Amino acid sequence: MRLSRFAATTSALLLSATLALTGAGAAHSAVRDATPAYTALGDSYSSGVGAGSYDSASGNCKRSTRAHPALWAAANAPSSFHFTACSGARTGDVVASQLGPLNASTGLVSVSVGGNDAGFADVMTTCVLSSESTCLRRVSEARAFIADTLPGRLDGVYDAIAQKAVNARVVVLGYPRLYKLGGSCFGGLSERKRAALNAASDQLNTVTEKRAADHGFTFGDVASAFNGHEICSGDSWLHSTTFPVAESYHPTAAGQSRGYLPVLDSVL
Template structure:
C-alpha cells in the first residue's frame, strides 16, 4: 500500500457508495443435487465486484464471470441458475429486488448480506481520515449496529427467503478479514486499527451466523480460507484502495473468488 493516509481516506470516501460495506447490494449439510434450481443472491462479495470480466448488461451490479456462484454453477450444472447478486446491495435491496425467481422448486440459495447494513463504509472512512481514537470509536459504533438493526434486517430477509423457497438449502457465506496484521503494508492504518476492523468483521460474521442458524440455514465461514491472503499479505486475494477502480477496493479478486469462496461453498452445499 503506497498511498499516503490522506489519499487512502479520499479513496475511501468515494468507495462508500460502491463497496460491499456501503449503503446502496447449524443445519445438517446435504449433498448437492445437480438437478436443483440455484439462485445466487447478495451483495458485491457474491456478485464478484473486484474479480473482473463483468457480464452484460452490467448496470452497476458488477456480476463477474469469475464470481463463486458462476464457478459453482459451471461445476455442478444446476437445472437453472439465477445470478441476481448486485454490487452495493443491502438486506432491503435483496429483499425487494432479488427474490423474484425463488419458488417451491428452488433447491439451493446462496448469499452474502449484512456488510452494507452494518455501516462499515463510515467506519472505514473515519479510520482513514480521523486517527486511531476516532477509528476505534467508529468501529465500535458499527458493532452496535450489528447487534440492533442488522439483526432485525437479516431476520426479515431470511424469513422471506424461506417463505418463497421452502425446500431450498440456503447457504449464507461470511466475510473475510480485510487485513493481514504485521504484514507488508508500510503506510495506511496502524495495526491496532487494522485489528479493530478485523475484529468487527468477526463480530459481523457471528451475528450473521446466529441469525442464519435460527432460520435453519447453513453459515459458511470464509475467514480461514483467506488466511494469509488478506490485504498486506504477500499474495492478497483482496484489493486494497484503488483510486482508479474504486468499486474494486476492499473486494475479493478472481483468486479470492475461486480459491477463497468457491471451495467453502462447495463444502457447504
C-alpha cells in the same frame, strides 16, 4: 468353446435381468442427484466486485463471471441459475428486488448480506482518511449496529427466502478479515485500525452465523479460507485501496475462486 458361449450367454441374461430390476431405481437416483435450480443473492461480495469480467447487462450491480456463484454454476450445471446479487445491496434491497426467481422449485440459494447495512463503505472511508481515534469511534458505531439492529434485518431476509424457496437449501456466506496483523504492510492504516476492522468482521460473522443457524440455514465461514491471504499477507486475495475505488477492499478473482468457491463447495 461351448462352455465359454454358455457362460457369456448366462452373464448377458443376468446383466439384463439386473438392469431391468434396477433401472427404475437408477433413474430415480439420477433425478434425485441432479443439481437443483440455483439462485445467488446478496451484495458485492456475491456479485463479484473486484474480480473483473463484469456482465455489461448487470449495470451497476457488477455481476462478474468470476464471482463464486457463476463459477459454481459453470462447474455444476444446475437445472437453472439466477444471479441477482448486486453491488451495494443491503438487506432491504435483497428482499425488495432479488427474490423474484425463488419458488418451490428452487433447490439452492446462496446469500451474503449485512456488511452494507453496517456501513462498510463509510467505515473504510473514515478509517483510510481520518485519524486513528476517529476510525476507532466509527468502527465502534458499526459494531453497535451489528449487535443491536442487524439481527432483526437478517431475520427479515432469511424469513423472506424461506417463505418463497420452501424446498431450498440455503447457504449464508460470511466475510473475510481484511488484514493480516503484523503483516508485510509498512504504511497505510495503523495496526490498531486494522485490528479494529478485523474485530468488526469477526462480530459480523458471528451475528450472521447465529441468525442463519436459527433459520436452519448453513453458514459458510470464509474468514478461515482467507487466512494467510488478507491484505498485508504478501499473497492477498483482497484489494487494498485501488482503482476503480469501488473495488477497494473486495475479493480479487483469486479470492472468489480460491476463497469463496471452495467454501461453497465444502458446505454442499
